[in-house]
Every structure is written in C-alpha cells, then in structure tokens.
Amino acid sequence: MSSTTPTRESSARRPRVGVLGAGQLGRMLALAGYPLGIEFSFVDPNGDSPAGVLAPLLAADYGSPEALAALAACDVVTYEFENVPVEAALALEARVPVRPSVRALGVSQDRLLEKRCFRELGIPTAPFFDVGSLAELEAALEQTGLPAVLKTRRLGYDGKGQRVLRSAADVAPAFAELGSVPLILEGFVAFERELSLLAVRSATGETAFYPLVENHHDGGILRLSLLPAPNVDAELDASAQRYGRALLDRLDYVGVLALELFEAHGELYANEIAPRVHNSGHHSIEGARTSQFENHLRAVLGLPLGSTEPVGCSAMLNCIGTMPDAHTVLSVPDAHLHDYGKTPRAGRKLGHVTLRAPDRKTLAERLSLLRPKIWQID
Ligand code: AMP
Secondary structure, eight states: OOTTSOOHHHHHTSOEEEEEOOSHHHHHHHHHHGGGTOEEEEEESOTTOGGGGTSOEEESOTTSHHHHHHHHTSSEEEESOTTSOHHHHHHHHTTSOBSSOHHHHHHHHOHHHHHHHHHHTTOOOOOEEEEOSHHHHHHHHHHHOSSEEEEESSSOOTTTTEEEEOSHHHHHHHHHHHTTSOEEEEEOOOOSEEEEEEEEEOTTSOEEEOOOEEEEEETTEEEEEEESOSSOOHHHHHHHHHHHHHHHHHTTOOEEEEEEEEEETTEEEEEEEESSOOGGGTTHHHHBSSOHHHHHHHHHTTOOOOOOOBOSEEEEEEEESSOOOHHHHHTSTTEEEEEOOOOOOTTOEEEEEEEEESSHHHHHHHHHHHHHHHHTTO
C-alpha cells in the first residue's frame, strides 16, 4: 500500500462534527469542512434536507434516542438551526462538547431572554415589555406609544410571528392573532438601516469579527447584503464589536455568532442574535479570506481562526422562490452562484449569488447588471 493511500486509522482520526439541522447552512458547513478533512453527521426531521447529498443525514426528531446516539458519537456537536429543543442539546451536552453553548441556544430562542441579556450587558435595544394578556399589552403600549411591534417570544423568523401596531385599532386584532402564546412588545425603532455583525470565538478563546454588513429586507426576508457596510465610522464599528464581545463572553460562546442591529441617529440597537452561521455572512465564502462556515468549524474544533479580512467589496443577493438562470448570472464578472438544491416554493430561500468587485463603484455597476436578472423573476 502506498503511503498516500488512506487507511481506516487515518480516516478514524479525522474529526467528526455532528450538526443539528441539515438545511443550506449545514450544506455550506460541509462544503467548507471537507477540504480540512472534517467529516459530518447531520440530523434533521426532514430527510430531504440540502446537506443530505453531502454527508450522512439521519432523518429523526432532534431529541430522539437515535439522533442523540448518532450525535454523541461525534467529536463535537453544533447547530445550523436555532429552534432545536434545549432539552435535546442538554442531553447531548452530558455526552459530547456542544458548541455554541446550550445557554446561547436558550437565550436566542426567546426574544424576552435575548432582550434582557442585551440590557444586562448595556447593549441598547428598543424598549420592550413582557406581554401575557391584553391588559398587559395595553399597559405596555402606554410606555412605548405607537407604532410598536408585537412579537411572539418564540419561534419567530423572517418577520413571521409579529405585527406592527400602527393605530389603536390594530391592538386587539393583533393580540387575538398572536396572543395564544407568550409575547413581547417592542417600541418601534425608526432605523436608517439594518446592520449585522458576525463574530467568532474559538474553543481556545481566540476572537475575530467580520466587518459590519448592511442588510436590506423585503417582507421580513433578507434580500441583499452589502459588505463592508458603507459609511461605517470607527466609533460605530467599535460599538458593534464591543457588543459582540460582551455577548461572546456572557454566553461562554464558541463558534460564529450573528448579531442583528438597527442603526438610528448614529447609534446601534440590538434586535436579535443567531447562535450559528447566518444568511448575512454568506458573502464571506468569496468575499472574505476565511468564510464564516470555515471559521465556525475551526472555532468549534479548537483550530486557529482564519482571517476575517474582506476580499474587495461584495454584495450577496438571496434567490427567493425561483433560481435565476445560471448562464445569465455567471456572465456577470466575479458573480458566484450557490444553488442549495431545494425544491422551489414561493418565499423559500433556494440559493444566493455573491458578487465581488475591487471597489464600491465597480460593485454598484455589476449589481445594477445582476439585480434585475435575479429579482425580476421572483
Ligand atoms: P425580527 O424577526 O425581529 O428579525 O424582525 C424582522 C424585521 O422586522 C426586522 O429585520 C426589522 O426590519 C423589523 N423590526 C423588527 N423589530 C423592529 C422594531 N422594534 N422596530 C422597527 N422594526 C422592527
């Protein structure tokens, strides 16, 4: 046997990362991990998930004995989906390192705990109130005034599970729609733009930050990210990193953490965190020296982190509902297409395109070419 032929022993020494969830984030984790010799085991209740073409995927409930056994056999367990039951993560934690911490998972699942965590750390947020009844909602509205945003504490994403209350007539109907579960009322932040910070800390305590990203949403779904965010002064950048670092410390965090922020009058207000790689970090595959996916894996495995420095300027465009024609997209210079292999459905994130350019002016020119090709059809 030649010395380069893989043996069972050399394969057995490769780290295996167990991942709760097997969507596109899991798929991009696997794509980043294979060059490093990392192996994967995915668990997802949906056996038809995008990561399943790349690695073993167990179709099972997260807390089932088969899922826990498969994941506990890995070197480390992580998640690509934050609504994994905390009980399943706790059961795993007793058997295998779970990174990020179960504490981070629990906080990110509940908007009230999340906002309290921000407040305790001195991170500005919209005013917020715990709402369990219509009377509590009315009392909270006296404090926030209108408009205000009523949200379910749990299981909200992409703008689901929330209503903007603009007039007194909106209050009772919104409570009737959402009020069967615990709610939070937030004051309305009249922000100028939405930003996000991708932070990463490794199991050895090494920390790094990607430059702030500017995000544009439509109907609650992320459409476009620009990196580095334009018009960010040193003070804004320093505030974002201070908030990111405070969260990493408080949550005993290992892995990539996304912090979603509003900017209003030069100040940042934290909206929410995601304890995982994040859609607003997808540009980093081509637009940074080391992608968020690779850095997440490096972090959870205690490997040295890679540089988060940007490679020129980038824009990330989500493909929602329909995939654009590959030929058309790839005819734009330095455009990179990512198709997650999902069945098209209205409102579904099917893929993304990252566009790179050496400077903002060229990026704007390329974006004006590409934009209509992606979005005219959704
Ligand atoms: P979320 O599900 O919390 O990420 O909210 C989805 C979107 O709703 C955000 O990206 C904002 O555009 C908007 N939004 C959420 N909370 C507020 C708020 N308190 N004030 C103004 N807009 C908000």
